[in-house]
Amino acid sequence: MGEWLFEMTERLRGTQLVEFSLWVTDWPFAIWLQSHFLAIPGFQTLHILAIAVLFSSVLMLNMRIWGFTGKDQGIEAAYRRFVPWSWWAAAFLIATGVVLLISEPVRNMVNAIFWIKMSFLVIAITASLVFQRAVRVQMRAGAAALEATGALKVGAVVLTLLWCAVIMGGRWIAYAPV
Incomplete structure (x- = not known):
């Protein structure tokens, strides 16, 4: 794996x-970020808090789908409660991510792990859209009041794993040699 990452980084350098x-x-904004001591750590903190909110809201909906929580409430209530949080957090996550990218562009853009994380991010967002559509379809059918289908439960597992991959990729960026 290490050799493959090294080769990919070398290709990115070309x-x-x-x-x-x-x-x-x-860019003036990049220079400003690099010259202010607390700017980058501040945006990193906001970025981490945004991923925490996003992952927590995804996990709370998924736990309801799996039947671990909120059995007295339907999936529709959990959907309405947590999905808006996940999308607002995703928007904030992307905004702070762009700022962090601008703050250290060479470290990120020539980093194979960064591009792997971005690939997982695109897949996770696409999967979230598909998954949430499936939940809405089941809610319209009236079947989501108490129990989710097996397909939704599997989808919730896949979605949780995808967001975990995005989180791990974000952590790994700091340790990948550029």
């Missing part, structure tokens, strides 16, 4: 991403 990331480094 692309226009290096020039682009060096250009971003000279």
Whole structure:
């Protein structure tokens, strides 16, 4: 795995991403972020809090679908309660992620782990949209009042694993050599 990541990083170094990331480094906002001691740690903290809110809300809905919580309430109530939180957190997560990308463009854009995380992020967001549509379909059918189907339960597992992969990728970025 290490050799593959090294090869991928070397390929990234041979692309226009290096020039682009060096250009971003000279942006006034990037310079401001790098020159203010608490700016980057502050945005990292906000980024981590956003992923915590997103993952918590996804997990709470999934736990209801699995039947671990809220058996006195239907899936529809859990859906209405937690899905808005997940999408607001996702928007905030993307916004703070863009700021963090601008703050250290070379470290991120030429990092194979960063691109793996971005791939998982796109997959997780797409899977979330598909999963939430499936939940809405079941709610419209009236079957979601008390119990979820087996397909929804499997979807909840897949979604949880995808968001875990995004989180692990985010942590791993810091330790990948560039």
